[in-house]
Amino acid sequence: MTPEPTRAQIESEAERLFSRGLADLGYTDAELLRCARLTWKINALKKLKDAVIPVHVYQRAEIIHGVADFTGDSYKLSKLCAQADAKRIVFCGVRFMAETAKILNEDKEVLLPAAEAGCSLSESITGEQVRRLKAKHPGAPVVTYINTSAEVKAESDVIVTSANASKIVAKMFEMHERVLFLPDELMGRNLAKALGRKLGSELITWKGRCIVHENFDAASVALYRKMYPGVKILAHSECSPGLVSVVDLIGGTGDMMSYVEKTKASSYMLITECGLGDLARTRFPEKTFVPMCRLCPHMKATGLERVLRALERPTPAQRVELPRELCARARKPIERMFELAEDRAKE
Numbered sequence: 001m002t003p004e005p006t007r008a009q010i011e012s013e014a015e016r017l018f019s020r021g022l023a024d025l026g027y028t029d030a031e032l033l034r035c036a037r038l039t040w041k042i043n044a045l046k047k048l049k050d051a052v053i054p055v056h057v058y059q060r061a062e063i064i065h066g067v068a069d070f071t072g073d074s075y076k077l078s079k080l081c082a083q084a085d086a087k088r089i090v091f092c093g094v095r096f097m098a099e100t101a102k103i104l105n106e107d108k109e110v111l112l113p114a115a116e117a118g119c120s121l122s123e124s125i126t127g128e129q130v131r132r133l134k135a136k137h138p139g140a141p142v143v144t145y146i147n148t149s150a151e152v153k154a155e156s157d158v159i160v161t162s163a164n165a166s167k168i169v170a171k172m173f174e175m176h177e178r179v180l181f182l183p184d185e186l187m188g189r190n191l192a193k194a195l196g197r198k199l200g201s202e203l204i205t206w207k208g209r210c211i212v213h214e215n216f217d218a219a220s221v222a223l224y225r226k227m228y229p230g231v232k233i234l235a236h237s238e239c240s241p242g243l244v245s246v247v248d249l250i251g252g253t254g255d256m257m258s259y260v261e262k263t264k265a266s267s268y269m270l271i272t273e274c275g276l277g278d279l280a281r282t283r284f285p286e287k288t289f290v291p292m293c294r295l296c297p298h299m300k301a302t303g304l305e306r307v308l309r310a311l312e313r314p315t316p317a318q319r320v321e322l323p324r325e326l327c328a329r330a331r332k333p334i335e336r337m338f339e340l341a342e343d344r345a346k347e
């Protein structure tokens with residue numbers, strides 16, 4: 001049975017959400033009270049059920065500030081999930097992230113509240129297509145972006161995230177003349193340019209695209225710089241090479257947040273999914289953020305009601321199940337990423 005909060009408990013929870021900056025993001029008092037009732041119940045139930053709630057930075061603010069045990073980019077979440085000691089993981093993010101948590105925690109119950117939350121990159125390639133690419137390019141290591149299914153990971157040599165792709169692909173080139181980088185075409189083009197490698201012959205990529213990041217373009221960047229003198233423009237590495245060539249930083253969401261934290265600029269523009277800007281506004285209320293973002297329908301499919309349902313009585317679709325043999329094969333390239341990403345010997 002889920003405990004029910006009293007009126008006083010709901011009001012005190014709403015005050016906590018207010019203190020986290022939700023009102024500044026536009027939440028009305030009525031919305032804060034509605035969220036507070038749910039976050040109170042989720043937090044009570046998560047203790048009773050011995051669950052942890054990892055939350056990606058693109059998730060809604062009421063989830064990040066209301067119920068998250070940890071928040072971060074794909075790398076940080078996969079690392080922390082690997083260390084989680086609770087019985088259950090309720091993953092607020094998209095399927096490839098929850099699958100990664102399951103691969104690293106086979107014996108735990110992993111729940112994905114928004115069971116249908118996919119990712120256009122993950123859906124762009126299958127295990128069979130990777131097998132065909134490997135047959136076409138024998139000997140080339142398969143470096144795979146974490147935004148892929150467990151089946152695709154299982155066919156890979158090493159997984160990367162936006163936080164370490166450049167470092168790991170560079171390492172692969174120390175040992176190989178040719179590298180397969182899957183499935184993000186734009187990130188592949190950005191990497192080839194940054195590492196001085198020929199696209200198509202040295203760095204072979206796939207035709208996957210992020211439906212959010214492929215739509216930003218470079219055309220208005222000069223205009224924004226005029227409108228907001230001194231603005232620092234940061235773009236996610238899934239954006240196009242044209243855009244990437246005119247911004248101040250290209251990187252993952254973790255890189256963007258640490259750039260904002262460590263610099264003092266008149267304003268910042270975070271070219272990525274809108275959740276990151278919202279999080280930055282609450283974390284750095286003294287800084288100015290110029291709006292420039294798009295919503296990811298997959299990331300925004302998670303709501304508090306679904307998180308509560310997953311904890312109370314998960315639907316079969318909310319339970320992430322993967323065959324043991326597949327987990328074992330997919331775990332190896334993820335563990336290789338942990339080793340290579342944290343190898344500081346040559347830095």
Ligand code: 13P
Pocket residue numbers: 057072073074075147161162163210236238251252253254
């Ligand atoms: P990050 O790992 O940079 O948070 O990226 C995840 C993602 O889905 C980007 O669109």
Ligand code: SF4
Pocket residue numbers: 094118119120121122147210211212213238273296297298299
């Ligand atoms: Fe996938 Fe793009 Fe959404 Fe990230 S923002 S989950 S890459 S579709």
